[in-house]
Amino acid sequence: MLSLRENISQTAVPSLKAHPKRSSLHHSATAPPPHPEPTAIAKLILKTDNSETITRNLHTLTNWTPHLVHTVLKRLWNHGPKALQFFNILDTHPFYAHSATGFDHAIDIAARLRDYKTVWALVARMRSRKLGPSPKTFAIIAERYVSSGKADKAVKVFLSMHEHGCSQNLNSFNAFLDVLCKSKRAEMAYKLFNIFRGRFRADTVSYNIIANGFCLKKQTPRALEVLKEMVERGLVPTLTTYNIMLKGYFRAGQIEEAWGFFLQMKRRKVGIDVVTYTTVVHGLGVVGEVEKARKVFDEMIGAGVLPSVATFNALIQVLCKKDNVENAIIVFEEMLRKGYTPNVTTYNVVIRGLCHAGNMDRAIEYMDKMKDDNCKPIVQTYNVVIRYYCDDGEIEKALAMFERMTGGSCLPNLDTYNILISVMFVRKRSDDLLVAGKLLIEMVDRGFLPRKFTFNQVLNGLLLTGNQGFAKEILSLQSRCGRLPRHFRL
Structure with a gap:
């Protein structure tokens, strides 16, 4: 197996001096690169089982930066044990010290693995180095507890922040409420909100978060009650408040109420923005009102509100699901002509539409096109294609796509494995x-x-x-x- 230095030196990047006072591990005549390529580093870590070898290779490289470290951690995200191994080895590097963001990444990975002993050891290490922990750190931990079904533990995390040297304030309170609400625990969030709103002086953002939490659960009457209470307490609704309710109506399938609310926003001249129009385009399209969605899209341009990439994505998704993929591709081409750069979501929507239409070869062509737009396929991209190959009984093609995925810079996630394991029982x-x-x-x-x-x-x-x-x-x-x-x- 090639050493880290030898492997990366083949990636067509400039050369760099070796680590001072350290000889090359393999006495290679080729100097290591100044800015190691993160994908190559991730691949070497994945392929090397010997911890001592990885340590020697990582310590040989000197030009580590927080950005490079964070990029490698993201490359290794779906291999939690290897990601933490990389983080811990680099923590002993003589000329590099992890940033607070690096620690937050490691804590997030450990919490996803439900290795809470490591989580709190990392928090203690952060504190000893005066890097935190910050409210963001605790929001990460709370979110992982909630997602693993331990909402009560998440509450304790918030209440114990001060014990770890991080005082609670309105921002951390709002961040915690947001974690609960986005995890469909709006009732729990509202109870805590009522207990602590006086202590933290709840603001419009706090009320918006709670209202959004009820909208996510399709409980628009509860959301309206919260917003009514907000107004009674002298707080002024913002455009975000209106957009939350608008999206809530569409999410709950209350299309007439949503359309009426949109017209009311226009009459009140609350400053409708691109988010408002995008919400309406998507909401109408989802229920099959494709022509009406397209008219709203055209209307926004006439009103002087420029569509965003997210707006185009919404329209393309609607056309793929409720019309046909060819019309969606026409909008995709229109987007390019107008100078917009498609993002991963744009491509994923088109690729899913082509797969659903049974045009797998063309879907693969669009996967290849992503590289031309400097937009690499992500795990969700591969999962869509693998799933449709599996649904079509093309198991060998699904496994080939899995090999292509793991051979690149994208690691499979839990969904990938579940899809493939399930299809192995078909034959x-x-x-x-x-x-x-x-x-x-x-x-x-x-x-x-x-x-x-x-x-x-x-x-x-x-x-x-x-x-x-x-x-x-x-x-x-x-x-x-x-x-x-x-x-x-x-």
Whole structure:
């Protein structure tokens, strides 16, 4: 295996002096690059199992910057154990010190792995270096607790912030309410809001967050009650407030109310913006009012409000879902002609539309086009294509796309593994079941926790196809993950 320096030196980047007072690990005549390429670093970390080798290679490179470190962490995001290994090794580098943002990234990864012991050890390390923790750090931790079903723990995190040297204020209070509301815990957020609003002097942002929380749960009457209370307390609604309610009506399927509210906003001249129009275009389109959505899109331009990339994305998505993908591509081309640069979301919407229309070859062409716009496919892009290949029974093509994904700079996530493992049971072939078992092991190694159902499904499949030895390995893995198995006779 190539060393980190040797591998990166092949990536056509400028050269750099080696680490002072350190000889080259492999005595290579080629000097390492000044700005190591993050993708190459991530690949080497993924391919190298020996911790000492990785440490020597990372310490050999000197031009580490916070931006480079954060980029590598993002490349390794879907392999939590390797990401934390990289962070901890670099933490011992003689000429580099992690930033507060670097610690926040590491804490987020550890919390996603539900390794809370590591989370709080990192928080303590941040504090000892006077890098924090900040309100953002606690918002990250709270969000991970909530997403793992431990909302009560998240509340304790907020209430204990001061014990870690970070005092609570209105901004941190609002950030915490936002975490709860976006996780569909609007009732819990509202109770805490009522308890602490006097202490933190709740503002319009606080009320907007709570209203949005109820809108996310399609409880628009509750959201209106909150906003009425806000006005009664002397706070003035903002354009954001109106946009929250508008989107809430559309989300709840209250189309007549949404349209009436939009017209009311226009009559009141509250300063309708691009977010307002984008919400209406998307909301109308979702319910099949494609022509009306297109008229609103044209109207906004006539009103002097320039559409954003998000507006084009909304219209393209609507056309893909409720009209046809060819009309969506016409809008995509129109967007290019007007000088807009498509983003990942734009491409993902078009690619999904082409896949849904059964035009897989053209969808792949658009994946390749993304590079021309300096816009690389992300895990969601690959997942869409893999899922449609699986739905079409094209299992080999799905696995080939998985290989293309892992061979690039994009690591699979939990959805990727679940999609592929599920399709391995379609043909009931022994070889497919072995692939499912290998995927299950790989996903656990990367820090993902499979459902108990997934473990049992793979175990049953291996047993039925005569793979008792491999089944024992999976059973042992299941026990280590805490997904206690039911009784299997191996």
